[in-house]
Amino acid sequence: MTPLDLAGYLIAVLMTAVALWRMPAALWGDEEDKRRRALWGCYAGFAAALWTKTRAVRLALNDSAVTDLAVLIKHYTATIAILAILSYIVAIYGQYPDGGTVPRHVRFARAIQQVAAKASIATLILLTVLFFTVVDRSTPSDRFVADHAGQWGATLYMSVFYLYLGAASAVCAYQWALATANAGLRHLRVGLGMMTFGMFIGVGYTVSRTLFLWVSVIDTPSESFALRFDEITEAAQVVLFAFFAVGASIPALSKGQRRAKLWRAQVELHGLWRELMTAFPEQPFDPPACLARELTRFDTPADLRIDRWAADIADAVEKLRHYVPDSLLPAAKAAAAADGTTDPDRAGPLAEAYWIKAALTARNGGAPASTAAAVETQHATDQDGEVAWLVRVATAYRTVPQDRAAQVLADAMPAAPGPSTAAAAPRTASNEETA
Numbered sequence: 352m353t354p355l356d357l358a359g360y361l362i363a364v365l366m367t368a369v370a371l372w373r374m375p376a377a378l379w380g381d382e383e384d385k386r387r388r389a390l391w392g393c394y395a396g397f398a399a400a401l402w403t404k405t406r407a408v409r410l411a412l413n414d415s416a417v418t419d420l421a422v423l424i425k426h427y428t429a430t431i432a433i434l435a436i437l438s439y440i441v442a443i444y445g446q447y448p449d450g451g452t453v454p455r456h457v458r459f460a461r462a463i464q465q466v467a468a469k470a471s472i473a474t475l476i477l478l479t480v481l482f483f484t485v486v487d488r489s490t491p492s493d494r495f496v497a498d499h500a501g502q503w504g505a506t507l508y509m510s511v512f513y514l515y516l517g518a519a520s521a522v523c524a525y526q527w528a529l530a531t532a533n534a535g536l537r538h539l540r541v542g543l544g545m546m547t548f549g550m551f552i553g554v555g556y557t558v559s560r561t562l563f564l565w566v567s568v569i570d571t572p573s574e575s576f577a578l579r580f581d582e583i584t585e586a587a588q589v590v591l592f593a594f595f596a597v598g599a600s601i602p603a604l605s606k607g608q609r610r611a612k613l614w615r616a617q618v619e620l621h622g623l624w625r626e627l628m629t630a631f632p633e634q635p636f637d638p639p640a641c642l643a644r645e646l647t648r649f650d651t652p653a654d655l656r657i658d659r660w661a662a663d664i665a666d667a668v669e670k671l672r673h674y675v676p677d678s679l680l681p682a683a684k685a686a687a688a689a690d691g692t693t694d695p696d697r698a699g700p701l702a703e704a705y706w707i708k709a710a711l712t713a714r715n716g717g718a719p720a721s722t723a724a725a726v727e728t729q730h731a732t733d734q735d736g737e738v739a740w741l742v743r744v745a746t747a748y749r750t751v752p753q754d755r756a757a758q759v760l761a762d763a764m765p766a767a768p769g770p771s772t773a774a775a776a777p778r779t780a781s782n783e784e785t786a
Contacts (some may be wrong), residue, residue: 355582355752356406362596363401370394373603390599391438396432400425401592402757406584410493418488422495426478426512430471433519437467440526463522474515481508496560497581501571506564517557524550538601545598552591560584570618613653614646616738617660623644623707623745624660625666634663661737671710672723675763679709680725682763686755700743701751703727708748708756709763 377391402408403425412421440460482488485504492498499505514705527547534540563580572580628639634657639645645656667713683705687698706726 352406354530355586355589358586359401359405360593362589363519364400365596366401366592369600370398372600376743386439389435393432393433393439393590393597396428396435397592397595399428400432401664403428410491411781413493418491419482419486422492423478423482427475430474430478430512430515434467434471436523437464440464440523440655442585460522460526467519468672470515474511477511481511494578494585495582496564496584497574500567500577503568506568509564510561513557513561517554517561518555520550520553523547524554536602538604542598542601545594545601548599549591549594552594554585556584556587556591565566578603600644610653613657616657616742617646618642619742620660620664620738620745621780623741623748626711627664627707630714631667631670632773634666635659657738661741664741666709668710668726669723671714672705672726673720674714674718675706675710675724675760677725679760679763680727682759683709685762686759697747699727701747703744704747704751705756705759707744708751708753711758712753712756712760716721722750760778 372393373387373394377388380583403412403421409421412424413419417423437460440463481504486500486508487499487504490498495505496509499509524547527543527550531540531543531547534543567577625639628635632638681704684702686705687702690701
């Protein structure tokens with residue numbers, strides 16, 4: 352196996368991995384979001400085309416009942432992938448208001464996309480006719496371009512495909528170059544820049560191969576030169592797809608990092624959330640389940656689920672305020688201080704954890720509801736800040752023993768009555784206003 356053959360396998364595996372990675376977003380995404388499906392169609396099409404170029408697959412197909420079948424399948428799948436990527440370019444620009452000004456490059460992309468569908472069908476029909484009529488397929492080939500150099504039928508066939516591929520590559524390079532210049536985020540700019548560079552390689556690839564084939568019709572090259580040229584341009588195409596696959600994945604990686612962060616937040620929050628939702632089963636949309644089940648609920652995006660959990664926890668804490676006295680807040684802070692926690696980033700969440708567990712103990716112990724007790728308000732500026740605070744609280748909550756929470760509750764109660772009675776003790780209006 353040559354290094355070029357090995358590179359062919361590696362790039363096919365890479366593109367297949369990207370296609371599989373992006374498949375869930377395409378299958379389970381919003382019905383109105385055409386971008387994910389178009390981009391996934393591009394990945395899947397190019398992955399199939401790249402596998403037909405690998406040595407084992409192409410030799411098996413070329414030696415089949417239909418000689419050089421790998422070439423035809425490769426061009427079918429690549430044509431479909433190109434149509435998908437042109438659809439993706441249009442989709443990323445979104446919708447513009449009726450009667451509003453549409454930028455020139457957007458109008459250009461839309462016009463190309465409208466032509467591309469008809470051009471794809473025409474290209475597929477023409478390729479099929481030429482493949483079975485004018486291409487010399489008397490002998491199975493290994494390197495199609497090198498083996499058919501100097502043959503006008505194969506030259507005409509490949510020119511049709513390269514015209515379609517080259518035009519699409521030029522359009523992508525132009526559009527993505529504009530998008531790169533206007534991208535505000537660094538990771539997006541890097542990804543688009545890599546994709547743009549890959550498309551420029553694609554333009555050079557198609558132009559050089561087309562010129563080589565037509566020049567070869569006039570002056571047939573030697574077998575060694577034709578093979579060498581084929582290998583060089585194939586290596587360039589491997590580089591093209593590497594830049595395209597990696598560049599297209601970089602913006603998604605930032606989203607993947609956020610998904611991983613949300614996934615970790617679910618793991619951290621689940622214990623606290625489930626205990627509170629068990630105490631208030633009417634609160635959540637669905638009954639709380641085990642962690643594994645919650646993590647595999649694909650019907651709801653992770654960020655929306657975390658947002659719901661945060662709201663559920665906040666609502667449950669608000670309800671717990673009616674089962675405890677105002678004095679529970681200083682008792683919880685004193686318990687956190689007694690644990691030797693001096694770091695404010697840890698003392699605050701630990702005090703909150705003591706308060707929640709003690710309040711939950713009072714509620715589960717049968718304390719009657721009364722007016723709301725005082726709590727310390729958190730000032731999160733956004734969802735990320737609120738989730739980060741709740742994660743710290745949930746982490747501290749797991750370290751609070753049940754007997755210690757019961758002791759904190761007892762310390763917060765007046766000396767004479769028991770916990771339930773104390774929790775039911777009347778509160779003044781000023782206490783409720785303070786809360």
